[in-house]
Amino acid sequence: MLKVRIGALLIILAGILLGLFVYYSEVHPEGRFGKWAFILGLDLKGGTHLVYEADTARVPSGDIESQMESLRQVIERRVNVFGVSEPLVQVEHAGILNGSRIERLIVELPGVTDIASAVAAIGETPTLEFKLLKIDADMAALQATSDTAQFMQNFEDTPLTGALLKKAVLEFDPNTQIPIVSLQFNDEGKKIFGDITKNNKGRYLGIFLDGALIELPVIRDEIPNGEAQISGGFTPETAKELVRNLNYGALPVPIELISTKTIGASLGEKAVNDTVKAGLIGFAVVSLFLILWYRLPGVIAVLALSIYSIIILTLFKLIPVTLTAAGLAAFILSIGMAVDANILIFERTKEELKKGKKLGEAMHEGFARAWPSIRDSNISSMLTAIILYWLGTSAVIKGFALVFFIGVAVSMFTAVTATRLFMYSLGFNLERRGGIIDFLFGSGFSK
Amino acid sequence: MTSYSVVVFPNKPVNNMQIVKNRKIFYTFSTILVVASIIVTGVFGLNYGIDFEGGSIMDVAYINERPDVELVKSSLTTNGFSGFSVRPSGDKDFIIRTPALTELDRQKLLVSLTAGGKWQVEQKEFNSIGPSLGSELKSKALVSIFAVLLVIILFIAFAFRKVSAPVSSWKYGSIAIACLLHNVILPVGAFALLGHYAGAEIDGLFVTALLVVLGFSVHDNIVVFDRVRENLRLNNEYNRKETFEETVGRSTSQTLTRSINTSLSALLSLFALYFFGSESTKWFSLALIIGIAAGTYSSIFIGSPLLVTVDRWQANSSNK
Numbered sequence: 001m002l003k004v005r006i007g008a009l010l011i012i013l014a015g016i017l018l019g020l021f022v023y024y025s026e027v028h029p030e031g032r033f034g035k036w037a038f039i040l041g042l043d044l045k046g047g048t049h050l051v052y053e054a055d056t057a058r059v060p061s062g063d064i065e066s067q068m069e070s071l072r073q074v075i076e077r078r079v080n081v082f083g084v085s086e087p088l089v090q091v092e093h094a095g096i097l098n099g100s101r102i103e104r105l106i107v108e109l110p111g112v113t114d115i116a117s118a119v120a121a122i123g124e125t126p127t128l129e130f131k132l133l134k135i136d137a138d139m140a141a142l143q144a145t146s147d148t149a150q151f152m153q154n155f156e157d158t159p160l161t162g163a164l165l166k167k168a169v170l171e172f173d174p175n176t177q178i179p180i181v182s183l184q185f186n187d188e189g190k191k192i193f194g195d196i197t198k199n200n201k202g203r204y205l206g207i208f209l210d211g212a213l214i215e216l217p218v219i220r221d222e223i224p225n226g227e228a229q230i231s232g233g234f235t236p237e238t239a240k241e242l243v244r245n246l247n248y249g250a251l252p253v254p255i256e257l258i259s260t261k262t263i264g265a266s267l268g269e270k271a272v273n274d275t276v277k278a279g280l281i282g283f284a285v286v287s288l289f290l291i292l293w294y295r296l297p298g299v300i301a302v303l304a305l306s307i308y309s310i311i312i313l314t315l316f317k318l319i320p321v322t323l324t325a326a327g328l329a330a331f332i333l334s335i336g337m338a339v340d341a342n343i344l345i346f347e348r349t350k351e352e353l354k355k356g357k358k359l360g361e362a363m364h365e366g367f368a369r370a371w372p373s374i375r376d377s378n379i380s381s382m383l384t385a386i387i388l389y390w391l392g393t394s395a396v397i398k399g400f401a402l403v404f405f406i407g408v409a410v411s412m413f414t415a416v417t418a419t420r421l422f423m424y425s426l427g428f429n430l431e432r433r434g435g436i437i438d439f440l441f442g443s444g445f446s447k
Numbered sequence: 448m449t450s451y452s453v454v455v456f457p458n459k460p461v462n463n464m465q466i467v468k469n470r471k472i473f474y475t476f477s478t479i480l481v482v483a484s485i486i487v488t489g490v491f492g493l494n495y496g497i498d499f500e501g502g503s504i505m506d507v508a509y510i511n512e513r514p515d516v517e518l519v520k521s522s523l524t525t526n527g528f529s530g531f532s533v534r535p536s537g538d539k540d541f542i543i544r545t546p547a548l549t550e551l552d553r554q555k556l557l558v559s560l561t562a563g564g565k566w567q568v569e570q571k572e573f574n575s576i577g578p579s580l581g582s583e584l585k586s587k588a589l590v591s592i593f594a595v596l597l598v599i600i601l602f603i604a605f606a607f608r609k610v611s612a613p614v615s616s617w618k619y620g621s622i623a624i625a626c627l628l629h630n631v632i633l634p635v636g637a638f639a640l641l642g643h644y645a646g647a648e649i650d651g652l653f654v655t656a657l658l659v660v661l662g663f664s665v666h667d668n669i670v671v672f673d674r675v676r677e678n679l680r681l682n683n684e685y686n687r688k689e690t691f692e693e694t695v696g697r698s699t700s701q702t703l704t705r706s707i708n709t710s711l712s713a714l715l716s717l718f719a720l721y722f723f724g725s726e727s728t729k730w731f732s733l734a735l736i737i738g739i740a741a742g743t744y745s746s747i748f749i750g751s752p753l754l755v756t757v758d759r760w761q762a763n764s765s766n767k
Contacts, residue, residue: 043727051580102583115573119550257550258577260503267506267571271725282719286712293708326652329720329728333659333735336716340666340709347705373673376606377666383598384662388655391591397655404659 001427008425011418015307018314025317036317041324041399044272046265047110048118051092052255054103059253061101068103071253075105078122084109105255115262128162128246131155132196133204133216151213155206158196164189166226168246170239173231179239180231181246190226198222275328282332283309290339294346296440300422301342301415308338308414315406327399334407340377341415344370350441359428359437367420374416381408467696470752477749481629484636493635494642496650499585501578503548507560508539510567516541519560526559534646540571542646547577588654592631595661600624603665607672613691614758622753623668626745630664631657633741634734647730656734663713664742667706668750674698675754692755699751710743 025033042049059067068091076089088108093101112118137154145151166186172179185193196205197219207215207230215230234242287305290298312331316323349366357365385408388401428437466473497504519533519541531545541560548556553573560568576584600620607616634657641647675698682689689697714736721732 053577053580113570116550116554258580260550260553260573260575262570262573264569264571271727274723274725275720275728278720278722278724281723282716285715285719289712289715325725325727326655326731329724329731332716332720332724333713336713337663337709339712343705343708343712344670347702347708351701369677373670376602376669376673380599380602380665380669381662383602384595384658387591387594387598388658391587391594397651400652400655 001425004421005425005427008418008421011307011421012303015310019310022310022313022317036320038316039320039322040268040272041322041327042108042110042261042268043263043325043396044268044323045110046113046263046268047108048112048115049259049261050107050109050119050122050257051259052105052107052122053258054105054253054255056101056103056253064101064103067253068105071105071251071255074251075107075122079107079109084112086110103253104258111265113262113264115260119257119260128165129208130158130160130196131206131208132158132200133206135203158192158205160185160189160192160196162246163251164192165246168243170236170243171229178231179234179236180229181234181239181242183228183230183246185226185228187226190224193226193228194222194224271325275325275332279328279332279335283335286336286339290342294343296426297342297346297349297419297423300419300426301339301346303422304342304414304418305335305338307418308411309335311410311414312403312407315410316403321402321406322399324396324399326396327403330400330403331407334404334411337381338407338411338415341370341374341411342419344373345416345419346441353438353441358431359441360431362441363423367416371416374412378408378412463700464693464696466699466748467692467752467755470748470756473748473752477629477745480636481632484632484639487636488639491639491643493639493649494647495585496648496653497544497547497574497576497581498651499581499588499649501547501576501581503545503553503556503573503575505543505545505553505556505570505574506536506572507541507543507557507568507570508537509541510539510569513539513541514562514566518562519543522562523556523559526555528556528559548575584651588651591658592654592661595658596624596627599627599661599665603669603672606669607676609676613761614754618757619672619754622750622757623665623672625753626668626742626750627661627664629745629749630660630738630742634660634737637737638730638734641730641733647733652728652731653734656731656738659735660738660742663739664746667710667743667746670705671699671702671746671751672754674702675751691758695751695754699747703747706743706747710739713739 021033021036024031025036026038028034029037054068054071056064056067072089072091076087079087079089087110088106090106092104092106107122109118132155134154134156142151142154164185166184166189169182169184170179171182200219201221203219204216205219206213207217214233283305287302290301290305292298294301312334315321321327345366348370349362352362352365353359355362382405385401385405389398389405513535516533516535520531523531523533523543528545531543534542534544536542543556543560545556553575557568557570558564560566600623603620603623604617607619609616635649638647638649638653642649675695678694678698681687682694717732717736717739721729721736724732
């Protein structure tokens with residue numbers, strides 16, 4: 001008996017401590033526990049979620065992973081330049097189901113609702129390309145045409161691109177003070193640049209920025225040191241921007257924006273408030289129902305349910321789980337479902353009491369016989385959650401699945417173990433039957 | 448002090464048997480609902496969300512008075528947009544759905560919504576999904592539904608592997624699947640109807656709701672079947688003579704309160720979510736409410752009676 005009571009007391013004490021932890025880490029963000037504040041998803045705090053698809057068709061399959069990683073780093077640098085707090089940039093491998101491999105880049109910008117400038121900062125990549133003017137190109141016709149496709153037909157691609165840059169530096173021509181951009185290629189680029197200049201002396205090498213020709217110098221001699229200069233009529237500002245973009249920006253893999261999601265901050269705040277309200281009302285209604293229907297065990301179930309909620313909230317903070325509207329919905333739903341085990345146990349206990357068994361025996365039977373059902377049904381829920389998480393199509397659904405799984409697992413503990421400890425520590429005479437026991441442990445409309 | 452006396456309900460066999468006895472009524476009722484759902488789905492089709500079909504959706508609030516829908520529509524048409532829908536939401540908002548927009552198109556859409564600066568708008572939410580991503584999400588959703596169904600069949604067959612007489616364990620599994628189909632078809636039908644009249648969409652969250660309904664309603668089936676399993680074992684142990692029909696009837700009524708109370712508490716929290724929760728989880732909670740209600744109903748009024756029906760079929764075919 002003493003052992004049971006100490007166990008029950010420990011659970012309650014742990015519940016209170018965890019409850020205080022949850023409370024203080026939210027209310028005092030500056031305090032010691034402030035770093036454990038809830039992490040809210042974009043749909044709750046507002047922001048922009050962008051999905052890019054990377055075109056890896058021209059990347060050898062062995063290099064895809066490393067190329068995606070360097071793509072991620074480039075984008076991350078750019079996002080940081082943009083000045084967002086806690087941005088998230090991650091690579092996602094998709095298309096496992098149909099065999100073809102699709103590489104995506106997910107960019108989350110909390111607090112940013114101006115999609116236009118966000119997309120501009122990330123997506124408007126300066127693609128720097130070097131193309132040779134074809135030998136038979138007619139310069140006069142070239143200048144006359146306004147058709148881009150026709151214009152581009154006069155150039156042939158070279159393997160030299162901005163991806164092979166080591167760095168770009170802003171300089172000024174010592175004589176004219178005109179801004180120029182000095183390019184320094186990496187080893188591979190140095191070699192390619194050297195070959196091109198060696199083999200094509202006298203030809204024009206077009207320098208294209210974002211697909212537009214910005215300069216068309218003549219190759220006079222081989223350039224073996226991998227250095228080049230562009231002086232395409234820049235103002236100091238445009239040259240500076242180009243240098244920054246080239247340094248931070250030459251993307252190893254071309255990307256295309258395929259999905260955008262933006263949520264205003266006010267909408268997110270309203271979603272949080274509404275969901276918290278729904279959660280409290282849901283908890284209150286379920287508690288009221290439990291107490292009215294199950295009387296004393298109902299009170300205990302509500303206690304177990306409170307501890308359940310506190311444990312879940314603590315896990316949200318410690319794991320940490322990024323909370324979304326769907327995740328919170330899963331939590332609220334799990335409050336309603338966590339009591340399933342309690343209901344099974346109480347119904348069974350009551351049934352055994354009705355058969356005239358002693359309280360102790362009835363409680364024992366209640367727990368023992370309800371257990372197979374509780375176990376089987378919770379396993380099926382957890383399997384569902386795992387499949388949902390595994391095949392989940394979005395962060396929203398994965399968030400739901402994760403919370404759902406944690407909820408079911410924790411509820412098995414609180415509804416069975418904690419409830420059992422509480423029930424036994426109440427100190428009823430387990431040998432008794434009938435009388436007040438039947439009232440307290442009875443339920444529904446029976447007296 | 449008042450002394451309490453217990454009312455011990457006598458085991459009323461008539462009560463126990465009512466559900467199993469009247470099973471034809473319940474079968475008919477459910478068949479009507481299922482057929483109606485299929486017809487409604489066939490007639491109205493499903494209103495897929497942009498995450499399954501690709502497209503863009505924009506929620507804009509008009510800061511002053513919200514203009515007439517037709518005015519907004521004509522402003523969009525004159526600006527070259529087509530294939531869009533405009534739906535009022537709340538007091539000040541419109542929700543505009545279009546084929547997938549590029550960033551430039553989005554800005555153009557926003558300008559068009561102001562009718563050249565005449566009305567002031569605020570973009571509250573924008574979501575755009577390319578068509579290829581959409582079809583990938585759709586196939587993933589289908590795969591996950593089948594994966595859940597498969598796992599549930601295997602799990603029930605495993606959990607009930609020791610039950611063989613008089614109905615074999617895989618039949619429990621099949622009956623559970625029949626119930627699960629019922630529980631999934633009803634919300635789909637309801638959403639075909641709601642999609643047509645109220646703009647409800649079949650999206651990732653709806654599929655999630657269906658999967659949760661699958662997981663939740665199989666609880667109900669498992670609990671009833673588990674009781675049948677236990678009663679069969681006890682009958683065997685105590686050498687109690689009871690027809691299978693009686694055993695099933697008794698098991699159903701023994702678990703009735705539990706089934707109703709469990710879904711009641713889940714439904715209570717879902718109603719709280721539906722009425723007070725975030726706008727983004729409204730349809731989601733409604734899908735769950737319909738599915739869970741259907742699940743509780745089918746486990747009590749369809750699942751266990753079907754055990755008896757299947758048992759009868761077996762008896763008939765072996766007598767021939």
